[in-house]
Amino acid sequence: MGSNSNTARRIPFFLIAIITVLIALSFVTILQIFKIYKETGYADFLALTLSLSAIAFSVYMAFQIRREPLKLGFEQPKVSTLIRCSQCNYEITREFREGDYVLKEDEPCPKCKGSTFIYMIFRESEEKKKKGF
Amino acid sequence: MIIQSLFDALQGLASQDNTIGLIVQILWLAFFVLYMLYGQKLQVKIMLREIESSLFRLKIIRDRGREIAISTIKKMCKGDNDPTERVDRILEHVYIPPVSLDPSGIIKRLEHLIDVRDFRLKDEIKLMIPDADETKINNMANMLEAALALNQTYKIVRHFYLMGKKTSSFYIILQLQMILPQIMKESQAFASALTAFRTGQPIGDGIGPLVAARLMYGKKGYEIVRDTVVGEVPIEGRMTYVVKAKGPGGNVGKPGEAIRQLLEEKEGRVSRIIVIDAAQKLEGEKPGEVIEGTGVAIGGPGVDKYKVEEVATKYKIPLSAILIKEGIEDVVSTMRKEIANSVDEVIKRIKRIILEMTKEGDQIIIAGIGNTIGIAQ
Numbered sequence: 390m391g392s393n394s395n396t397a398r399r400i401p402f403f404l405i406a407i408i409t410v411l412i413a414l415s416f417v418t419i420l421q422i423f424k425i426y427k428e429t430g431y432a433d434f435l436a437l438t439l440s441l442s443a444i445a446f447s448v449y450m451a452f453q454i455r456r457e458p459l460k461l462g463f464e465q466p467k468v469s470t471l472i473r474c475s476q477c478n479y480e481i482t483r484e485f486r487e488g489d490y491v492l493k494e495d496e497p498c499p500k501c502k503g504s505t506f507i508y509m510i511f512r513e514s515e516e517k518k519k520k521g522f
Numbered sequence: 523m524i525i526q527s528l529f530d531a532l533q534g535l536a537s538q539d540n541t542i543g544l545i546v547q548i549l550w551l552a553f554f555v556l557y558m559l560y561g562q563k564l565q566v567k568i569m570l571r572e573i574e575s576s577l578f579r580l581k582i583i584r585d586r587g588r589e590i591a592i593s594t595i596k597k598m599c600k601g602d603n604d605p606t607e608r609v610d611r612i613l614e615h616v617y618i619p620p621v622s623l624d625p626s627g628i629i630k631r632l633e634h635l636i637d638v639r640d641f642r643l644k645d646e647i648k649l650m651i652p653d654a655d656e657t658k659i660n661n662m663a664n665m666l667e668a669a670l671a672l673n674q675t676y677k678i679v680r681h682f683y684l685m686g687k688k689t690s691s692f693y694i695i696l697q698l699q700m701i702l703p704q705i706m707k708e709s710q711a712f713a714s715a716l717t718a719f720r721t722g723q724p725i726g727d728g729i730g731p732l733v734a735a736r737l738m739y740g741k742k743g744y745e746i747v748r749d750t751v752v753g754e755v756p757i758e759g760r761m762t763y764v765v766k767a768k769g770p771g772g773n774v775g776k777p778g779e780a781i782r783q784l785l786e787e788k789e790g791r792v793s794r795i796i797v798i799d800a801a802q803k804l805e806g807e808k809p810g811e812v813i814e815g816t817g818v819a820i821g822g823p824g825v826d827k828y829k830v831e832e833v834a835t836k837y838k839i840p841l842s843a844i845l846i847k848e849g850i851e852d853v854v855s856t857m858r859k860e861i862a863n864s865v866d867e868v869i870k871r872i873k874r875i876i877l878e879m880t881k882e883g884d885q886i887i888i889a890g891i892g893n894t895i896g897i898a899q
Contacts, residue, residue: 461583462713463590468723468856475740487721490770492735492898506739510724510896511862512855514809 401454408447415440415447466512476503485510566692569699573683576702577676583713584676587669588613594665594720598651598658605650612646612666613673633825643667657722660771664895665719668712668854675709707850715854719772724896726852726861730798731897733868734766734890738899746783750775751899758873759882763792765889772895778826781887782833790837793884795830796844796872799891800861803847810860811847812867814875819843820891830889842875844868 418440426432468485472495479500495505557564588609595605617639620631640663647654647662654662679698686695718725724732738753745768746752753764763784767775785792799819803809818834818841820827834841846864872888880886 460710461579461586462710462855463583463586463717464714465717466714466856485721485723490722490896490898491724491732492739493770509862509865511857511859512723514858514860 404450404454408450411443411447415443468510468512470507471509471511472505473508474498474501474503474505477501479505480508562692563690566686566690566695569695570683570687573679573686573695573698573702576706577679577683579706580672580676580679580709583709584672587672587713587716590716590720591666591669595647595650595662598654598662600653603650608646608650609666609669612643613670615643615670629825629828632823636823636825657769657771660773661719661722661895664772664893665716668715668719671712672709672716675705675712679705711851711854714851714856718854718856719895722770722772722896723856724862725854725893726848726857727800727854727892728857728894728897729800729846729848729861729864729868730890730892731766731769731894732857732862732890733798733865733872734764734888735769735894735897735899736865736869737762737764737872737888737890738766743899747776747779749773750777750780752780752784753899755888757886758876760793760876760880760884760886762876762886762888765887766897766899767892767894768899769894770896770898772893774822774891774893776826777820777889777891778829781889782829784887785833785837785839788885790839791885792837792839792887793880794840794842794875795834795887795889796842796875797830797889797891798844798846798868798872800848800853801845802853803849807847808860809848809852809858810864812864812871813845813847814871815843815845817841817843819845820889826891840879842879844871844875 418436422433422437422440469482470485470489471480471482473480477498477500479498481499489507489510491507491510493507495507497503498505591613592606592609595609599605617635620628620635622628643663643666644659647659647666651658651662679702682694682698685691686698715725734753737755737757738751741753741755741764743751743753746765749768751766751768753766755762755764765777765780765784767773767777781795795818797819799821801813801819803811818827818830820830830841833839846861846868848861852858852861876886
């Protein structure tokens with residue numbers, strides 16, 4: 390047991406090897422096409438299209454490997470503590486500190502010097518609004 | 523003879539002696555035959571690769587959870603005490619449910635076993651952190667429970683993966699692959715729960731106790747049963763008895779027993795029981811949405827739900843439920859803003875129910891169900 394990472398990432402060596410071979414073969418084919426074209430004047434468009442498609446596919450696959458590592462859930466979210474004055478309802482939000490809990494008494498109110506308490510502890514969600522249903 | 527006629531047919535299909543066409547036809551035919559013979563095996567291989575990748579993630583989550591648990595306890599215990607061995611033993615701890623062949627009295631046996639397990643876990647923590655207060659013990663117990671759940675999940679998925687691989691059974695692998703997205707979602711939720719429990723932050727499940735705490739703020743309260751408090755709160759000319767688990771340590775208390783005792787004390791002179799709890803939201807529903815219902819909204823193994831149903835039936839007391847919708851990923855992770863903001867709406871609905879369904883001078887029980895971590899009273 391042992392990993393101090395908060396994210397999972399496994400290097401797909403097999404996939405990288407396939408991509409490398411595919412790109413190398415495509416480049417060799419393209420060079421051959423150009424060579425034949427120069428020598429005979431015949432352009433093999435089918436082979437050219439196939440080679441270019443293979444390169445495009447390989448680049449896409451490479452970007453897929455490079456994408457953000459998957460989140461595991463251990464990431465510390467931004468957690469805030471909302472403090473409220475029990476007399477004048479003055480509110481202030483600050484970052485959560487260890488030892489904070491709801492209804493814990495806090496420093497006197499800066500406005501009326503009344504007693505304040507932790508009213509709410511919450512995290513801001515990262516979820517984006519979805520369209521449709 | 524057959525091969526010859528097949529070749530003739532293929533040549534016929536290939537356009538005018540076109541060699542490339544013939545090769546393509548043969549390749550297609552070969553592909554078709556191979557797919558017919560080995561298609562399912564190929565599918566099994568692809569599915570196993572997918573499961574393997576998820577299993578790899580589950581292993582990292584499990585290991586990281588264990589590391590967090592050990593390092594947190596290490597920080598708290600003084601001296602050279604290494605909690606690793608004890609934590610590893612706790613993570614392998616199993617709970618054996620009571621026998622259900624003879625269902626009579628199963629609730630009592632279930633409650634007893636849950637209590638024993640709970641005490642044992644807390645005793646282990648006391649041995650590791652002798653000077654920890656009640657709040658810390660409860661939080662650490664919750665944290666270890668989350669790490670234990672991660673360990674169990676990983677082991678179960680690994681078991682079915684290896685069994686599927688060994689037997690090459692398409693149906694074992696298919697079932698595992700089908701349920702895997704849900705398992706991954708739950709594991710991620712437990713991973714974020716671990717972080718919340720370590721720091722003592724309120725979680726989504728704590729919305730019930732949060733409502734109860736808001737109602738109880740500044741009012742007289744007492745511990746009615748172990749880990750459960752009751753506050754006497756006058757609302758709209760009625761006397762309400764607000765029940766919640768004792769915080770701010772991670773704890774669900776015994777709301778069922780508390781309600782039963784309150785009703786027995788009042789000899790059933792209670793006009794309504796209102797239960798507030800978090801409920802699983804359906805896809806498409808908004809987190810923090812408040813809905814109402816009838817019945818006892820208490821999750822878990824069913825002990826508390828049974829007790830409330832039994833005593834409410836005995837005294838013929840109507841039951842109302844107020845539910846706050848949350849996704850599985852929100853239930854055990856730090857409470858999100860939308861859920862925390864629903865408290866005002868819940869209180870508004872409690873007042874409306876009280877005004878519409880009870881008379882002035884009536885006695886009402888309001889129970890905020892859930893884990894009260896990070897929420898005092």
